[in-house]
Amino acid sequence: MQLKLLAIDTLHVERAALAAEFQQATGRPLRRAGSLATMALLACRRCTQRERWPQDQPRGALPTLLLWHAPSVIAEEAARLLTMMLDGQEAIMPFDFLASQPALVGVTLHPHFPELSNAICMPWVDEEGREIWQRTLLLAAHWLAENTCQRVLCVQLERESSGLQAHALSLSLQDRGPPAIATLQLGPASAAGQTVAAGDFVPRLTRWLQTPAQDPLLLDGDAIGVRASVKSSV
Amino acid sequence: MGPIYIVARGHYTARGMGVEAARAVLRGETSSGRRTLNGDEVPYFRLPLPGRWQSRAQAAVAQCALALGTPKDLPVFFASSSFQVGRLEAEFHPNAGQPQRLDQGDFAREVSSWLEGRGKPWCFSTACTSAITALKAASMLLRHGTLDQALIVATELENLLSGSGFHSLGLLSATHPKPFAADRDGLVLGEAVAALHLTTRADLCPQTCWRVDACELGLDVFSLTGINPDGSVVAQVIERALHNAGIGPAEVDLVKVHAAGAGATDEAEARALQRVFGERMPPLLSLKPYIGHTLGASGLAELGLLLDCLALGRLPGLPNALAPDPAIPLRLADARPATDVRRVLLVGIGFGGGVGVMVLTKVSPCN
Numbered sequence: 001m002q003l004k005l006l007a008i009d010t011l012h013v014e015r016a017a018l019a020a021e022f023q024q025a026t027g028r029p030l031r032r033a034g035s036l037a038t039m040a041l042l043a044c045r046r047c048t049q050r051e052r053w054p055q056d057q058p059r060g061a062l063p064t065l066l067l068w069h070a071p072s073v074i075a076e077e078a079a080r081l082l083t084m085m086l087d088g089q090e091a092i093m094p095f096d097f098l099a100s101q102p103a104l105v106g107v108t109l110h111p112h113f114p115e116l117s118n119a120i121c122m123p124w125v126d127e128e129g130r131e132i133w134q135r136t137l138l139l140a141a142h143w144l145a146e147n148t149c150q151r152v153l154c155v156q157l158e159r160e161s162s163g164l165q166a167h168a169l170s171l172s173l174q175d176r177g178p179p180a181i182a183t184l185q186l187g188p189a190s191a192a193g194q195t196v197a198a199g200d201f202v203p204r205l206t207r208w209l210q211t212p213a214q215d216p217l218l219l220d221g222d223a224i225g226v227r228a229s230v231k232s233s234v
Numbered sequence: 235m236g237p238i239y240i241v242a243r244g245h246y247t248a249r250g251m252g253v254e255a256a257r258a259v260l261r262g263e264t265s266s267g268r269r270t271l272n273g274d275e276v277p278y279f280r281l282p283l284p285g286r287w288q289s290r291a292q293a294a295v296a297q298c299a300l301a302l303g304t305p306k307d308l309p310v311f312f313a314s315s316s317f318q319v320g321r322l323e324a325e326f327h328p329n330a331g332q333p334q335r336l337d338q339g340d341f342a343r344e345v346s347s348w349l350e351g352r353g354k355p356w357c358f359s360t361a362c363t364s365a366i367t368a369l370k371a372a373s374m375l376l377r378h379g380t381l382d383q384a385l386i387v388a389t390e391l392e393n394l395l396s397g398s399g400f401h402s403l404g405l406l407s408a409t410h411p412k413p414f415a416a417d418r419d420g421l422v423l424g425e426a427v428a429a430l431h432l433t434t435r436a437d438l439c440p441q442t443c444w445r446v447d448a449c450e451l452g453l454d455v456f457s458l459t460g461i462n463p464d465g466s467v468v469a470q471v472i473e474r475a476l477h478n479a480g481i482g483p484a485e486v487d488l489v490k491v492h493a494a495g496a497g498a499t500d501e502a503e504a505r506a507l508q509r510v511f512g513e514r515m516p517p518l519l520s521l522k523p524y525i526g527h528t529l530g531a532s533g534l535a536e537l538g539l540l541l542d543c544l545a546l547g548r549l550p551g552l553p554n555a556l557a558p559d560p561a562i563p564l565r566l567a568d569a570r571p572a573t574d575v576r577r578v579l580l581v582g583i584g585f586g587g588g589v590g591v592m593v594l595t596k597v598s599p600c601n
Contacts (some may be wrong), residue, residue, distance in 0.1 A: 071337045086326045091272045097399030103532030103586035110455040118453040121359045123338035142374040
């Protein structure tokens, strides 16, 4: 199976700056959106803005599925509520509960990202990051093949010391739309190349894309006998 | 791309386990326990298991595994909306700092180890459609030949966080589930653990089993806590499921509705069903009066319970007479024989607008 990589991005935002970043990105103030949804939205918008649509082609609306994982961020939100509820003996406020729910990210994002057709949270456990990207890419490929969406955004959110980090990939199978910056081949690698551990996948891929044509990049992983190899950039 | 069969199923809810739970449902048993949330006492469908959270979770999973008779070493697709939050609440100590072991995937891996699954589990959390999402993901990999077997597991176990959250939003009933009824007053939550063994290998299947012909997902972005009152998105997902199953509305013998007794959502679902089925409405069944709304596990728990009722040759009727809502010109079916039910459609609607629809057909794979 082959995927077109349309764009890749890594975003770091200090917590204190989340609201301001949201306002700058959307032109509207942040209302009723927790840190999960806010960071996911910023990642989606910025990644899709990096797609290289031809200048003579208007940016089309591509029905988009968001596949996202954020184990540490989700854990932090839940921990905060538990502490509030059990230690402080406070009742949970409706907005706090809503903001902690991963399933609400889609409906929260949609007004600011209308191309979004669905959002699926996958709380992976994967200390080394070996299988996260293998599986995410495989699911993205299958969902695109079903033709219920034309773009899949794969987003990984992580907590940093003072803020949040998001890695994002924009993927498609379609011939129309922005050209690929690279091709992801899912399956047994047919050629030698540089192997990168999945936990370092997005940063390594970003650096690889910035370097002149070289050997394919291989995403190592043995989740289900599938390897993702990234062919030379277009 | 091969067909996908349900080899075995296990489910554990307030009515008990497997076929015994189905018998309890067919007897019309709807009793629930009570619990206190934010100072209010509300009904709650608790698993009939004593003990602390961890031992109850492990016992419920073990019972499901026994029912499955599942071979070891299967890839596990795990679904929940709350994971191990209840355990963390039980372990919480004031002034001890924030709870540890909160990574939701940790619990999925733990459950997978109890089932002797292979590798790290795939995890999905999309609120009330979590189990259907997990089944969808597994189905895609099965259909494309990446896997030939998969174990779908869903858990929803008691915790204050989910209950208090729903209560704070005014979504919980103070009485009992009243799907499509004029005086419906909200959800009654419940616990469940459920599992499903799927395969593309006909040689693993019993002589007669159920085939998953479609599993479709959608997102209704109308609001944070409710779907579009016109039911349009639910109708679209149902129509897509029927199309992908290669059938028309007239070929559906039974619809297991979501119908959790939530005010506007019940009405929206009814409109969706009317839009799809029109004058030829199949019999409609709701299982929430018997086991409550089991959130992330509901897709699998209700599927398993439904198939076990069908295996016993009967469908439950309404447990209590419900006052019809003039805005919902649909009626849930009365108790009836079910030997003629060959194709079922199951609807799930989630907090956050998630919609999941499945189409199952009864088949004899080796014929």
